[in-house]
Amino acid sequence: MTSAKLRLGVNIDHVATVRNARGGASPDPVRAALLAQQAGADGITAHLREDRRHIVDDDIDRLISSLATPLNFEMAATDEMQRIALRHKPHAVCLVPEKREERTTEGGLEVAGQDNALARYIKPFVDTGSRVSLFIAADKRQVEAAARIGAPVIELHAGAYADAWAEERWDERDSELSKITDMAAYGHELGLEVHVGHGLTYDSVGPIAAIPQVIELNIGHFLIGEAIFRGLGPAIAEMRRCMDAARA
């Protein structure tokens, strides 16, 4: 198949992490989002967690009112978050699992086995025009369950692949990459739009960007860290270059 253009969603959560370390207003994640937009991000991703450890409600209000690029609102499947998202009607909603004690979103959603519990979070968003994705492991049961409950989009969790790469466990990296490659093809075959995210870096992004069925990557932590050294605009431009080179 020919590859569609690969979109880059920039996750700005960790600008808010730095701000919240001291309280106050600086650095402002909305300013980072506007800069990312200028630097060529196709969308901005932000995760409003139950404990508000990084992005807070006011950030979402300001992102919605100031961004021209689409906002991908990441949220746990809870009634509180659903109410907030339905009020804002963001371009996209990504349902993620959330545990208070985790440092980051550690695994994918358990979709298979709780079809009904999750399905009720999908339809209201479809009805109000937000594109819904489910953040899942590259696992056949989860991909099939996502299709069964009517999610138009899946985001495959790249964490295990990215960790294996970072720790130079090459066999595991290759087997995780194969799972993502196979499940991207399978998801596409089932009619799902396929995204990938979590833990990607300049090194690890290439093989993922080369998967033709993948049409969006969501990348945050590495880019915000890299911005310390080269600035956010150049950090994003380099990621774009790595993605485009792998896609070509």
Ligand code: PXP
């Ligand atoms: N996609 C989803 C669904 C996520 O939950 C996250 C992390 O919050 C990301 C992408 C971005 O991951 P990272 O910050 O590791 O690049």
